[in-house]
Amino acid sequence: MIHKYKMNEMNIVLDVNSGAVHIVEDIVYEILDTFMNPSDVELADKLKDKYGEEKYIEVSEEIMKLKEEGLLFSEDTYKEAILSKKNDCQVKAICLNIAHDCNIRCGYCFASTGDYHGGRKLMPFEVAKKAIDFLLENSGNRKRLEVDFFGGEPMLNFDVVKQTIQYGREKAREYNKTIGFTMTTNATLLDDDSIEYLNENMDNVVLSIDGRKNINDNMRKTINNKGTYDIILSKIKKFVEKRGGKSHYIRGTFTAYNLDFINDVIALADEGFKEISIEPVVASPEMDYALRDEHMDRIMEEYENLAKKMIEYDKAGKPFKFYHYLIDLDGGPCVYKKVSSCGAGYEYFAVTPDGDLYPCHQFVGREGYKMGNVFIGLEDKELQKEFSNNSVYHKEKCSECWAKFYCSGGCQANAEAFNKNLKVPYDLECKMQRKRIECAIMLKAHYSIIDN
Numbered sequence: 001m002i003h004k005y006k007m008n009e010m011n012i013v014l015d016v017n018s019g020a021v022h023i024v025e026d027i028v029y030e031i032l033d034t035f036m037n038p039s040d041v042e043l044a045d046k047l048k049d050k051y052g053e054e055k056y057i058e059v060s061e062e063i064m065k066l067k068e069e070g071l072l073f074s075e076d077t078y079k080e081a082i083l084s085k086k087n088d089c090q091v092k093a094i095c096l097n098i099a100h101d102c103n104i105r106c107g108y109c110f111a112s113t114g115d116y117h118g119g120r121k122l123m124p125f126e127v128a129k130k131a132i133d134f135l136l137e138n139s140g141n142r143k144r145l146e147v148d149f150f151g152g153e154p155m156l157n158f159d160v161v162k163q164t165i166q167y168g169r170e171k172a173r174e175y176n177k178t179i180g181f182t183m184t185t186n187a188t189l190l191d192d193d194s195i196e197y198l199n200e201n202m203d204n205v206v207l208s209i210d211g212r213k214n215i216n217d218n219m220r221k222t223i224n225n226k227g228t229y230d231i232i233l234s235k236i237k238k239f240v241e242k243r244g245g246k247s248h249y250i251r252g253t254f255t256a257y258n259l260d261f262i263n264d265v266i267a268l269a270d271e272g273f274k275e276i277s278i279e280p281v282v283a284s285p286e287m288d289y290a291l292r293d294e295h296m297d298r299i300m301e302e303y304e305n306l307a308k309k310m311i312e313y314d315k316a317g318k319p320f321k322f323y324h325y326l327i328d329l330d331g332g333p334c335v336y337k338k339v340s341s342c343g344a345g346y347e348y349f350a351v352t353p354d355g356d357l358y359p360c361h362q363f364v365g366r367e368g369y370k371m372g373n374v375f376i377g378l379e380d381k382e383l384q385k386e387f388s389n390n391s392v393y394h395k396e397k398c399s400e401c402w403a404k405f406y407c408s409g410g411c412q413a414n415a416e417a418f419n420k421n422l423k424v425p426y427d428l429e430c431k432m433q434r435k436r437i438e439c440a441i442m443l444k445a446h447y448s449i450i451d452n
Contacts, residue, residue, distance in 0.1 A: 011025065094147055161183070277323030282411075293428070392404040
């Protein structure tokens with residue numbers, strides 16, 4: 001399988017199974033169609049007339065050579081191995097919903113302004129301790145584990161966050177393991193002391209802001225219905241300045257209200273931020289701010305223009321990274337890692353303040369998806385098995401998609417929400433993901449040409 005497309009004045013060809021990327025001339029780009037449709041004699045004759053039969057044969061032989069070398073139309077040698085592989089379900093990470101509460105009110109919040117439709121509450125330290133124990137006891141031979149502090153707003157329960165980190169590190173040493181800690185925060189409660197602590201103790205921090213002031217303040221408001229931009233921008237800047245080179249990124253959300261989200265990315269870049277993500281909102285189509293099919297052409301254009309804008313900024317000495325354009329093409333697709341998605345429901349779990357276990361934070365509170373509790377362990381082994389057997393090869397739509405090794409089959413929470421089926425991906429997500437992958441490949445190709 002190959003995927004070919006044009007972007008930024010380049011003819012780009014991806015060999016899906018090997019991961020090889022080729023930048024080709026127009027003649028090669030067109031003649032590849034005859035390999036994809038060998039029975040189309042009329043097309044072959046048309047191209048022979050256009051380029052001359054001798055040139056047509058020469059290029060066809062070059063394509064055949066690449067095919068023999070496994071760099072074009074390479075075989076999928078992974079499917080049977082993946083389908084027959086038995087996952088041992090060793091837990092690698094947990095998301096601690098440390099606070100089912102929030103001090104701001106985002107209009108698009110999937111978690112019902114932080115309480116996940118279950119009442120506002122904070123996680124007691126005893127639950128957090130038991131969650132750490134659950135992670136370590138079920139991690140098998142994994143040496144590096146992850147704990148994400150999430151909410152709501154986790155800073156509302158900051159004392160328990162600090163206690164949990166201390167306990168986690170001490171307990172991990174008993175198991176000869178290490179735990180990396182991350183946090184997602186709306187930044188409203190950051191001060192000098194908390195910034196210092198987070199920068200010393202968090203392996204990664206995600207800070208939420210939606211870009212331009214008017215866009216941010218339209219959806220991210222205080223409890224008193226005031227905008228949050230002026231409250232958080234200076235705090236985020238201070239945090240990033242103190243952070244140095246340690247991992248972090250700025251995360252926003254775009255909606256139908258700002259389909260020109262490239263301007264929000266650029267606004268954040270102009271504020272000096274180098275690690276940026278603006279995510280598409282996921283919402284029911286009847287919501288005014290929801291993304292719908294009629295928005296897709298505009299969104300595709302925005303993603304492509306953003307990639308080109310990033311090249312401009314790089315040339316001007318103001319480079320920045322966009323989260324969705326960071327893919328590894330150097331060693332081909334890392335199949336065993338990529339085909340199995342994020343591990344939700346079998347090696348990654350969310351923990352509520354009561355200790356209940358869910359496949360991930362987006363499943364919290366959904367009927368039928370509570371899988372156990374940290375005090376009694378996993379109970380729904382059948383659901384865990386269903387999640388573990390949900391690679392791209394288990395999904396009909398994904399198995400034939402050229403992007404399968406780079407999107408991992410999409411978000412299972414979105415699949416369940418929109419299609420009531422973990423194996424049927426959310427269509428709009430697929431469209432956006434494919435475009436982002438095309439942009440990421442274009443950027444890699446562009447800089448490869450420059451470097452050479």
